[in-house]
Amino acid sequence: MLGGFLAVAITDFIQGLLMVGALVVLPIVAIVELNSRGISLFSAIGEESANLSSLTGGAEGMAAVALIIGGLSWGLGYMGQPHLLTRFMSINDPENIRIGRKIAIWWAIPAFSGAILLGLAGMAMYGHGYFSDPEQVMPFMANSILPSWIAGVFISAAIAAMMSTADSQLLVVSSTIIEDIYHKILSREVTQKKLLLMSRLSTLFTGVAAFLIAITSQELIFALVSYAWSGLGASFGPIILLRLKWKKMTANGALAGMLTGFLTTIIWHDIDYLNAIISARFVSFIAAFIAIIIVSRLSRN
Numbered sequence: 001m002l003g004g005f006l007a008v009a010i011t012d013f014i015q016g017l018l019m020v021g022a023l024v025v026l027p028i029v030a031i032v033e034l035n036s037r038g039i040s041l042f043s044a045i046g047e048e049s050a051n052l053s054s055l056t057g058g059a060e061g062m063a064a065v066a067l068i069i070g071g072l073s074w075g076l077g078y079m080g081q082p083h084l085l086t087r088f089m090s091i092n093d094p095e096n097i098r099i100g101r102k103i104a105i106w107w108a109i110p111a112f113s114g115a116i117l118l119g120l121a122g123m124a125m126y127g128h129g130y131f132s133d134p135e136q137v138m139p140f141m142a143n144s145i146l147p148s149w150i151a152g153v154f155i156s157a158a159i160a161a162m163m164s165t166a167d168s169q170l171l172v173v174s175s176t177i178i179e180d181i182y183h184k185i186l187s188r189e190v191t192q193k194k195l196l197l198m199s200r201l202s203t204l205f206t207g208v209a210a211f212l213i214a215i216t217s218q219e220l221i222f223a224l225v226s227y228a229w230s231g232l233g234a235s236f237g238p239i240i241l242l243r244l245k246w247k248k249m250t251a252n253g254a255l256a257g258m259l260t261g262f263l264t265t266i267i268w269h270d271i272d273y274l275n276a277i278i279s280a281r282f283v284s285f286i287a288a289f290i291a292i293i294i295v296s297r298l299s300r301n
Contacts, residue, residue, distance in 0.1 A: 023114030070279030077233025234261030253296030261288030
């Protein structure tokens with residue numbers, strides 16, 4: 001409410017350091033702990049995979065392909081996330097794009113590799129089905145194999161990951177309400193002081209609404225994030241990508257893409273059978289991409 005974009009950027013940096021520490025150090029400690037117990041990480045994973053294969057009757061091949069596609073589809077959604085796009089909009093020098101790209105790559109390699117290793121170590125250490133909520137693997141493992149004070153720091157990294165997104169989303173929502181809707185669309189001329197006050201109030205109300213949704217929802221965090229990621233990514237991602245690479249996109253095509261991505265996410269996600277086959281994140285993005293191309297070509301004729 002008080003810091004604005006600069007405060008969000010600084011806190012994101014600090015939270016990122018916590019996340020890298022947890023995602024790099026904890027998997028290493030977990031693997032060392034497995035070795036001390038005489039358990040080989042990959043042999044344990046192989047046994048679990050064999051057990052799952054026997055339970056599914058060999059049908060895990062297509063499921064694995066769908067899982068891989070669904071996992072990679074997270075990358076498609078990045079282009080449509082408003083809180084991430086504001087980072088690019090704030091770059092003051094094109095040269096800094098190269099620097100940011102290198103930082104992003106060197107952040108992603110240890111972070112995502114560590115997250116995968118953490119999940120594999122959890123499966124090897126506890127076995128499939130040990131947790132009713134898989135999101136509890138990391139905090140449970142940290143408490144089990146680390147001193148309490150270090151475990152507390154690493155568990156706070158999970159909160160840092162949530163907060164780094166939450167504060168960015170709050171900033172985007174408040175700026176959209178005040179600057180884009182109230183100030184520009186409604187053409188209300190007010191002083192900067194009043195705009196600042198209204199921005200802080202909208203941030204407060206948005207935060208309270210988000211809190212109420214969080215405490216009343218029965219969905220896992222992963223499911224909620226996936227749903228939002230799919231909707232935003234499919235609604236705006238294809239438009240941004242094609243606007244940069246394809247000059248024939250029309251306004252009608254862009255509108256068709258937004259509606260297609262939005263509606264496909266809702267429909268596909270709410271049909272459990274379809275969502276179990278392949279993630280709505282992938283389907284909605286591809287559907288929106290195709291809709292933009294088709295409608296743009298038709299509307300240009």
